[in-house]
Amino acid sequence: MLTPIVSNAQNVLIKPEIEKQIDDLLSRMTLEEKVGQLNQHSGSWDVTGPIPEDNEYVAERARLLKNGGVGSLLNVTGAEATYAAQKLAVENSRLGIPLLFGFDVIHGYKTIFPIPLGEAASWDLDIIEKSTRTAAIEASAAGINWTFAPMVDIGRDPRWGRVMEGAGEDPYLGSQVGLARMRGFQGNDLSEVNTILATAKHLAGYGFSEGGRDYNTVDFSRRTLHNIVLPPFKTLAENGLATVMNSFNDLNGIPASGDRYLQTTLLKEKWGFNGFIVSDWGSIRQMINHGYSKDLEQSALHAITSGNDMDMESEAYQRHLVDLVESGEVDVAVLDESVRRILRTKFLLGLFDDPYKYSDPEREEKLVYSDEHRTIARDVAKRSIVLLKNEKNTLPLSKEISSIAVVGHLAADKDAPLGNWRGRGEPNSAVSLLEGIKAAVSNNTKVNYTEGYTLAANNGSFAFALEYPEDDGSGFEAAIENAKNSDVVVMAVGEEALQSGEGRSLVDISLKGRQLELFKLIREVNENIVVVLMAGRPMIEPELYEGASTILNTWHLGTEAGNAIADVLFGDYNPSGKLPMSIPRAIGQIPVYYNHVSPGRPQTGPGDDGAVFWSHYNDEVNSPQFVFGYGLSYTDFEYSNFELSKNLMNMDETITARVDVTNTGEVPGEEVVQLYIRDHFASSMRPVKELKGFEKVMINAGETKTITFKLDKKTFEFYAADGTWKTEPGMFSIMVGTNSNDVQTLELNIER
Known part of the structure; x- marks a missing residue:
């Protein structure tokens, strides 16, 4: 049956006893203290040590914390660090209002799960909810009470690096997956110590950035906005969502951070959303770059009057909102409404009863990266794998097979499977494909590994671009010889983790380097090849898809990636994943998606007279390589x-x-x-x-x-x-x- 959605649940965050407490607190707050609740800053010094007064920037932020001038910190993690920061705020400020601690818990905290696009490929709402429930348990044990997930942007363009963070191209699937992830993070009662606030992002249309280029403008119809883009936001808003993040892009010429229609008319008024809205990093300030604001003060005015409640790292409210209220340009009632929404979440989390409830080192030691959580990660990962081809019934492999050639840089890589946005996951901590295969086969099976090709070098920071080394092909000969002398070849190809994600848009989403070349050479000596495709997006590589008889699309599967892939390779788990996003045949097809409208000339062929006047390409078919919802099994x-x-x-x-x-x-x-x-x-x-x-x-x-x-x-x-x-x-x-x-x-x- 259809997955049930709670209806008319807009008031789920409203509790009369809490609203009375908020009324009392608001009546005692100064204008400066109210504005302070609307500021979010990134932790920029070691909060467990002395405040470095010789650094004016850091010293100013520390003074703000102690004076009630900050409502939330992000990127401060760990029970000890969050305790120290909370103590600065609570025990020094006049009213002792506790902080929210936000962090990008996108697909796991320290135990890393498949990237969200991969999880969506499971079409398993229970396991998706379990994944985010586990992530919330770990994050909350490490002092975090707010995550900037789930991303519910609908994505039709795999060039956009952030498709890895969403649920694909369909608004219904996106709504259901988003709802499952929200429920996992928030649980049934926000006052429980193992729950964290969820954030639906990015309002709205970010996934439609022109050219698939991150932070770019968007341009689409009102029909697309309401029928495709907004349904996941509406679904979550009506079912108890705590926070929303607006997007970097504009819509109809208005940057989202200053869009009253999106933030107030739709979200708060029509949908009854009672949580609060946070800007994306610096997006209020960036209205100047858009040409919508002349300066930071006008940006603050646009944002607060349009319904943007909290300012993430623009300092617009911090610098200008007191003056805007005192001058009468901003009604104090507008300010009070935003403050109320932020205080509401703090009361619902139980922070006023115990500001330090999330900062328990014993819980952190016990729960973070536990064996139980790794078992769950393995289960989620294997359910996210999509079997694209198995023409010769090569899979599943026998664990008693005599020899396996494992080929490819990615096969032994212990970092790439962690994907982008890996929380506090340790670099190089994932189970590699090679390790998973070795652990699965019998003692009599020879597993021979050769790197074959080289791929991008991760410089250790997601904030910087990858370096693409020259591959001189020196590893080809050994890989070919390995394949020639083995019963089966398992060849890993795809993307390194940081080739997809925020700021990772690409014009070419085919295999980088000489991966395809090596695949074709190996196929000449051993046609018994199982391709394991690891990526954060749908990859365009028709020669691979058409030339390989057996392909597993494994995404970036997280901590237990290698074990999960081995579970599928050797038949311990029968693959059940389905594509949440179409895989194009060519860049020129983008966007290609299943739920398109019919053109006026939808003819599917030239007809008997050979006429070409119908909607098509002259050099490629219209259909994608693999359609939305596609995925095979070891049975029929x-x-x-x-x-x-x-x-x-x-x-x-x-x-x-x-x-x-x-x-x-x-x-x-x-x-x-x-x-x-x-x-x-x-x-x-x-x-x-x-x-x-x-x-x-x-x-x-x-x-x-x-x-x-x-x-x-x-x-x-x-x-x-x-x-x-x-x-x-x-x-x-x-x-x-x-x-x-x-x-x-x-x-x-x-x-x-």
Whole structure:
């Protein structure tokens, strides 16, 4: 059935007893203390040591902390450090208001999980929630009570490095994955010591940056905004989300940090969001670069009056907001509303009862990077792997195989699997593919490793670009000889961790260096190749996809990457992942996505007369290399008896769609059963296909399971040309299948 979403839950953060406490506190705060709650700064000195008064910059921030001039710190981590910083704020300031400690817990704190795009490929909402629950347990034990995740930007352009941080191209899947991640971070009760505030980011449209270039402008229709970009934000906002981060880009010529429509009209007023909004790093100041503000003071004015509550590292509020209020340019009621929202989260977290509750060294020692958490990381990782090809049934491999050639720089790399945004994960701490294979096979199996090619060198800091060394091919001969003398070749190719992520946009998302060249040379001596593709984005490499008979897309899987890949390689786990994002055939196709609208000339071929006047390329087909929702298994699934409970539905009814799914193979397997719809005729153009439900189900060999989806008015609702959400009567197609392309279809008519 469709994944349930809590409805009308906008007031979940409102507790009358807390609101009274906030009223009392606000009545006692000075103007300067109120503004202080709106400032967030990055920890820029060792808070456990003496304050370096000889450094004016650091000394000023320390004075702000002690005087109640800071509401939150980010990048201060660890029980000892957060305790010391909290003590500075609580025990020195007049009112003793506690700090929030924020940190980018994006796919794990110290135990690192698959990148979010990889987790989304699991289509397993329970395991995704468990992943973020585990990350929250570790982060909260290390003094953190706020994370800047989940990123719910819809991404259609794999050149944009930050696609690794989201859930792909679909708003329904993105909403469900975002909701699962939010629930994992926030739990059921924010006052529990192992919960942290979640942040939905980036409001809005950041994933549509022109050219896939980070921090760039965006330009798309109102239809795209409401039907594609905003649904994940709306879903989370209506289900208890604590914070939202706005985006670096503009929308309709207005930078997001100063966009009142997005932040106040939609988010706070229409959706009933009662948490608070934080700017992205420096984005308020950057309104000057956009040409929207003449100076920092005007940036502060734009931001606060549009609904941006907290300023991350722009110092705009810190420098100018007191004056703006005293001059009357900003109503004190506007300031009070932002302060109220920030104080609300601090009360909900229980920080006023115990400011040091998150700073417990014993909890940190016990919970961070525990064996239990590594076991969970391995489980999440193996469920995130997508089997793209297995034409010769090469997989699964036997653990008793005589010899395996393991080839590729990435196969022995213990850092790349950690991916970007690896929290406090230790560099070079992941289980490598080579280690995973060696641990899995029998004592009689010879595992021979050769590096083969060289890849980018990580200089140890994600803040800088990678260096791409020249590969002289000196490792080719040994790799080819290894492959020639082995029963099977497992060849790792793809990206180093820092080739994707923030600031990692690329114009060329094919394999770097001489990886493809080495693959083709090895194929000449041993066609029994299993390609393990490690990447933070969909890679474009048609020669690899078409030339290899066996391909596993493993993303960057985190701490337990090598063990998880080995679980799949040797059949301890039957792969069940499905692509959350289409893989293009060529750069020129971008953006290519399944839920496009139909052009006026949608013909799929030139016809008998050879006419070329239809929507296509003359040098490439329209379709992607692999479609959204695609992924294979070591078994086969057959769909049958697809039916609707009614073929004519009125607006007030709920009907069901059911289908039988049979495992026709010889091993148990999990299938992601996907439901799509098409609205054939509407007041504004609708996509040729839209995901509206999915269920991941385990089916034993020979077993048949019946999957049921409920369809009601909300299933068919869309944002129309007249600016309203509506379901219109008409003809619809209801589709079920194993991916967005391979579906069975029934027709449904909806009447008023």
